[in-house]
Amino acid sequence: MSLTSAPIEKFLSALKQSGLVEEATLNTSWNQFSSQATEVTAEAFADSLVESGKITSWHASKLLKGKHKGFFLGKYKLLRLLGRGGMSSVYLAEHIVMKRQTAVKVLPYKLVADTSYLPRFYREAQAVAALDHPNIVRAYDVDHVTDGKMEIHFLVMEYVKGQNFYELIKSQGPLDPRTAADYIRQGALGLQHAHDAGMVHRDVKPGNFLVDEQGIVKLMDLGLAMVNDDPEAFSVTVANEEKVLGTADYLAPEQAVDSHLVDTRADIYALGCTFYFLLAGEPPYDQGTLAQRLLAHQTKDAPPLSQYRNDVPKPLSELINRMMIKDPEQRIQTAGEVAEELENWLADPATAATTESSPFVLHDLPSKPEQDSEDNGAISDFLTHLQQSGPAESPTSPASQSSSSTSKSAKKKVVEEPKPVSPHPSDSATSVLTPDPSSIVAHRASSQAQRKKLRKRMGVSPLFVGLVITSLLAGIGVIYQLSRTPEEPVPVLSDNPPKTETETESKIPQKEITGTVIHVGPKGDFNLVSEAIRYLTIDRDKPTSIQEIRIAKGHTLDDAILINNSGFGSFPSPFTITGEGPEFPVLKASDASSLVLNSVENLTISNLVIDCSNQPVGAELSGYLSGTTLSNITFTNLSETGIQSIGAGGLSSQRLTIQDCRFEGSSDNAVGIRFSDSEIMNTRQVNIIGCEFLGPMAKGILFTNNQGVSTEIEIALSIFHKTHSGISFAGKAHETTRFMIANNTFHDVIRGINFESGPNSASTENSIVQNLFVNVQQSEVATNEENVSLADFSGSAIPTQNNWTTGPLKDSSTWLNIFKKNGKTDAENVKFLTTDPKSPDFLKPEGNDLRLAATSAIGGRNFIGAVPP
Known part of the structure; x- marks a missing residue:
């Protein structure tokens, strides 16, 4: 290789030592470049390597300076710096073998010896790994490498192209109300999942929400997360006298007093401040110095949004106000409730008309005063300044008024924050496959109470705030982690690049598909x-x-089809596994279930037969299966359980769907689908559409949730034939919330719908509509709670109506009369073309007696039962 200048020789030497490009490839690239280039310089050659994809521009800038270290971390090759904050630097990286792009969060080596930073860094890794939700970041790995005397710790996460809320508002300005509401709804769903796992985020702010290219919102940066029932987590920062953690502009009043005594309601407050920011372009308290803004969170109401714009609907502004109430006992209590209210508001057709017709006006306001110099630093610097100059001034003090009078006249400026990195992937949004999507019940996130509350809090008075600040100034060390405090990235050193694929022990299939x-x-x-x-x-x-x-x-x-995508999994999404017909392939695993899915999103499995003769369970489902569909699968020789679902579910727009599946029982003990809880998730957001449950069978669908809660379930267009119970609820006194049981046929069953426990008084917003009961031996809908109120059971949902039965009206306090409204008992004219399950006309009604007038139909289905006449 001929060299034409010393700078090029230095560049090539650095490139060879870096290990970024194999020597043979480097020689070929150099020969091609030097023979064609009009100007042979190091910069020009570096540009040609960047253009050909052999190195990145970040690599080139380092190499041109003669630096050859810092491009590898273990089995990851760093591609470029994505961002940095006070506690870490984040790089775009590529797995050496798998070529998968990830985001690698690196703890600066100088903080490794710190008694707080390293444990907190691993707390984040543990927190992310414990969660599995489409609206929360996902982790792949946590590791460390040693280079000389330096020990470098890093967390590997999924990478996605997107913007955080700060970047979004900075580039686009305040959002329209519907978009802002949907983003906060998604963020609340992720936050509720973290809360259900016993975590308090403690640093909810715009910079910690990422919007990917599909509009999916991700909650990230769990570095300050606290696990309620983990005493060791409490001691990580208490031992270092770090009383207050968080970001000032979004800090709940009780969190400013002591971050270690807060519960999930502090996150609700911060989420309300974030919602305010999306609509106003400013945090709620942006006037005055840092001290004045902190005090405002304790003592003042936020300026009304009408001061910024005139098109924010009243329900949204009222919700924000309730999220930001000073007293946590009076505040809206769960993120699930926030998501529910926003989902209902977004689903209301009148909402769209109102928000689309209102013109957006961004009002001219007095600009905020010039910020004191300490506002650009950490809050610990601010406290030091206060200790030197005296107590903080009240926001209404003369000094404060004087400061305001010096402000410049201009429109509001968007808060400038650095770019917290978006290390997470997009979730492909696929529509739920269901015959009548308009009939699917609206989403409601779980609003169950926190498992453990640390303490009951009292209201915070201005005097108490003054005493707290005084005590802090008396010597308590306060450390706030602010993303406003940039830090130079710490170079990651490695003179020994990892082995190439051919040197690893991994077996790579020789075939290339x-x-x-x-x-x-x-x-x-x-x-x-x-x-x-x-x-x-x-x-x-x-x-x-x-x-x-x-x-x-x-x-x-x-x-067997075994896919576990819960931990470090990377199964493609969306994806399809299907059998060719008409003689569909049969899976008959001899030593395990034939289908096992854990946290696999946007997967469709169809056109299969699962022979259950060798196993107690045909299929096992768990975790978030958002957008996943099981379609046209027949479970034969079913003696125990066809599908066992443990803590499985989806999202409102990406439900877990079981559609057009057939369950053929061979035992009086068989169960078609059995739902139960996991430790952190109850059954939710599930559609069961167009399925057949054929006896002998004990129960077609059984809910045995330990928490006694099942939410957001639709069971429609399905047939229950020769089962003891068609749909059964067991376990604790069962709470059914937002169930839709519509257009099903119960034929030759002992009981149609059976509440072995419940429904309890919390069971609301449930609808039982347009179902057909034929030859039911005991009860169409049986309960163990006497005199259940059908009005309370339905609540504000579609009223129970249009149900028919061939049986008589029953005089029993445990028989739920679902036939009062537009229903029929002793229906005599119900006849079928055939009752043979093998016929394509199975339970298809003769004539049009079961046809409804269009004005009476629910969900666009103008007939009674599962099969239209």
């Missing part, structure tokens, strides 16, 4: 589905072009 489909079968790419899944997730670089696994028809596999 082109196109979008993997074929499984005797003449396919693989003989087994499990081999295809391994190809996608373990043995090789993830092929982004592959979107489907297709299983050949007509043969039986002793195999």
Whole structure:
């Protein structure tokens, strides 16, 4: 290799030592460049390498300065700096073997020895790893490397292109009310999931919410998260006298007193401040010095949003006010309630008309006063300043008024914050596959009470605030983590690049699949589905072009579909696994369930037969299965359980859907689908559409939730035939919330819908509509709670109506009369073309007696029962 100048020799030397480009590739690139370039300089050669994708511009800038270290962290190659804050630097990185892009959060080496920062860094890693929700960041790995005397710790997370709320408002200005409401709704769902896991975030602010390119909001940066029932987590910062943690402009009054005594309601307050920011372009208290703004959170009401703009609907401004009440006991209590109210508001057709017709006006306001110099630093600096210059001035003091009078006349400026990095991936938003999406019940996030409250708080008075500030100035060390405090990134050093793929022990399949489909079968790419899944997730670089696994028809596999995407999983999304017909392939695993899914999103599995003769459970589901659909799957030889769901569910717009599936029982003890809780999640956001539950069978669908709570469930267009109970609720005194049981046929059953426990007094907003009961031996809807009020049971949901039964009116306090409104008992004209489950006309009514007038139909289905006449 000929060199034409010393600078190029220095650049090439650094490049070779860096390990970024293999020597053979480097030689080829140099020969091609030097033979074609009009100007042979180090900069020009670096540009050509960047253009060809061999290095990044960040690499080039470092190499041109002669730096060859700091490009590798363990098995990750760093590509560029994404951002930095007071506690860490975040890099875009690429896994050496899998070529997957990630975000790597690096703790500066000088903080490793700190008695607080390192434990807090690992607390964040543990907090992120414990959560699995589409609206929360996901973690892949946490690790550390040693370089000489330096020990470098880092957290690996998913990377996604997007903007945080600060960046969004800075580039676009305040958001329209509907967009802001939807973003806060999504953020509240993620926050509720963290709260359900026993965590308090303690640093909710605009910079910690990311919006990806699909409009999905992600809650991130759990570095200050506190686990309520973990005493060790409490001691991490208490031992270092760090009484107050958070960000000043979004800090709840009680959190300013002591961050270690707060519960989840402090996060609600900060979320309200964030909502305010999205609509106003400013935090609620942006006037005055840092001390004055902190005191304002304790003593003053936020300026009304009408002071900024004239188009914020009253329900939104009232919700924000309730989220920001000073006394946590009076504040709205859960993030789930926030999400519910916003979901209801967004779902109201009148809302769209109101918000779209109102013109947006951003009012001219007096600008905020010039900020004192300490406002640009950490709050610890501010407290030091106060100690030197005296007590903080009241926001209404003469000094404060004087400061305000010096302000310049201008429109409001968007708060300038650095760019907290967006290290998380987008979740592909796919529509829920259901025949009548308009009939699906609206989303409501879980609003169950916090498992453990640390303490009951009293209201905070201005005098008490003064005493707290005085005590802080007397010597208590206060450390606030502010993303406004930039810090130079710490170089990550490594002179020994990791091994290449050929040097690792990983077995990479020799075959290279082109196109979008993997074929499984005797003449396919693989003989087994499990081999295809391994190809996608373990043995090789993830092929982004592959979107489907297709299983050949007509043969039986002793195999299983096993996908665990909960921890460090990276299964492609969206994705399809389907069988070819008309003789659909059969899965008959000999030693486990034939289908196991954990936290797999936007996956469709269809056109299969699962033979349950060798196993107690045909399929196991758990975790968030948002947008995942099981379609046209037949569970045969079912003696125990077809589908076992433990803490599984979806989201309001991305539900878990079980559609057009068939459950063929072979035992009086069989259960088609059995739902139960996990430790942190109850059954929620599930659609069961167009399924058949064929006896002998004990129960078609059984809810045995330990928490006694099932929310956001739709069961529609399904047939229950020769089962003891069609739909059964057991476990604790069951609370059903936002259930829709619509257009189902219960035929030759002992009980149609059976509340073995409940429904309790909290069961509201439930609808039982347009169901058909034929030859029910005991009860159409049985309860163990006497005299259940149907009005309370339905609440504000669609009233229970249009149900028919061939049985008589019953005189029993435990029989729920669902036939009062537009219903019919002793229906004599119900006849079917056939009662043979093998016929395509199974339970199809003769004539049009079960046809409804269009004006009476619910959800666009103008008929009674599962099958239209």
